[in-house]
Amino acid sequence: MIAPYWEYKKQDPKLIKLYKKYGIDSLEMELKVAQWKKRLxxxxxxxxxxxxxxxxxxxxxxxxxxxxxxxxxxxxxxxxxxxxxxxxxxxxxxxxxxxxxxxxxxxxxxxxxxxxxxxxxxxxxxxxxxxxxxxxxxxxxxxxxxxxxxxxxxxxxxxxxxxxxxxxxxxxxxxxxxxxxxxxxxxxxxxxxxxxxxxx
Structure with missing residues (x-):
């Protein structure tokens, strides 16, 4: 699960390449992480x-x-x-x-x-x-x-x-x-x- 590491990993080129591979952009990732934080x-x-x-x-x-x-x-x-x-x-x-x-x-x-x-x-x-x-x-x-x-x-x-x-x-x-x-x-x-x- 990437959400706990998002603040440290969001500039990681390997991670960026991975989520772009599946058609996900950084704004969508930010939204998903924000939703996850609300559920903590x-x-x-x-x-x-x-x-x-x-x-x-x-x-x-x-x-x-x-x-x-x-x-x-x-x-x-x-x-x-x-x-x-x-x-x-x-x-x-x-x-x-x-x-x-x-x-x-x-x-x-x-x-x-x-x-x-x-x-x-x-x-x-x-x-x-x-x-x-x-x-x-x-x-x-x-x-x-x-x-x-x-x-x-x-x-x-x-x-x-x-x-x-x-x-x-x-x-x-x-x-x-x-x-x-x-x-x-x-x-x-x-x-x-x-x-x-x-x-x-």
Whole structure:
């Protein structure tokens, strides 16, 4: 779905070429995106905006006591969201609240830091990965970060390099189970992207 990325992608030549191929012009795309925005769950947008701002602001100031307090508030807010609205996916809330960028990944990542909340999120968010609502990489990063806290090998190998991977075949099986490419293919994608950026 292109709508959540529209503000970032609307000048992308590949995207322009794609929608023109199907006889769609930029005005029609703008209209479709505007209609999509009207269907967003505003209460969920507002709630997630509050959580994202809390998450980012306390880390900007490096106030660790405030970070812990805000993370726990966000954990409770996420549980409330899940219970009442399901996962705050891009289709439900978009990526922007005004000019504020609010991807789900950072907040989910920080749920790995609290053993009183982590088991719930490990189980619940996996449901949303399987339903296609949560990006698998966001979930995998949370799991790997918790692995690192407990000094056990990475489950998925997406967080802070590959040094904590002990058995790549197990990791690849785990990755496949949530829809992530193998480590080898992931590295190829990264190399291809880097090469394409060099030619621009």
């Amino acid at each position: 769950n505003q209460k969920l947008v507002d709630s997630f905006t509050v959580a994202s701002m809390r998450d980012q602001n306390s880390r900007r100031d490096l106030n660790y006591q405030e970070i812990t307090k805000n993370d726990k508030k966000n954990a409770e807010l996420l549980k409330w969201m899940f219970k009442n609205y399901g996962f705050p996916s891009m289709q439900k809330i978009g990526l922007l609240s005004g000019d504020f960028f609010m991807p789900s990944g950072p907040i989910l990542l920080h749920m790995a830091d609290y053993d009183e909340y982590y088991p719930y999120f490990k189980t619940k968010i996996l449901e949303y990965v399987k339903s296609g609502e949560c990006p698998p990489r966001d979930y995998a990063a949370m799991i790997d970060r918790n692995n690192l806290h407990h000094k056990v090998p990475y489950t998925y190998g997406v967080y802070q390099g590959y040094e904590n991977i002990k058995d790549s075949s197990i990791v690849n099986d785990n990755r496949k189970g949530i829809g992530l490419p193998s480590l080898t293919y992931r590295n190829k994608l990264a190399k291809d992207l880097a090469d394409s950026l060099k030619t621009k």
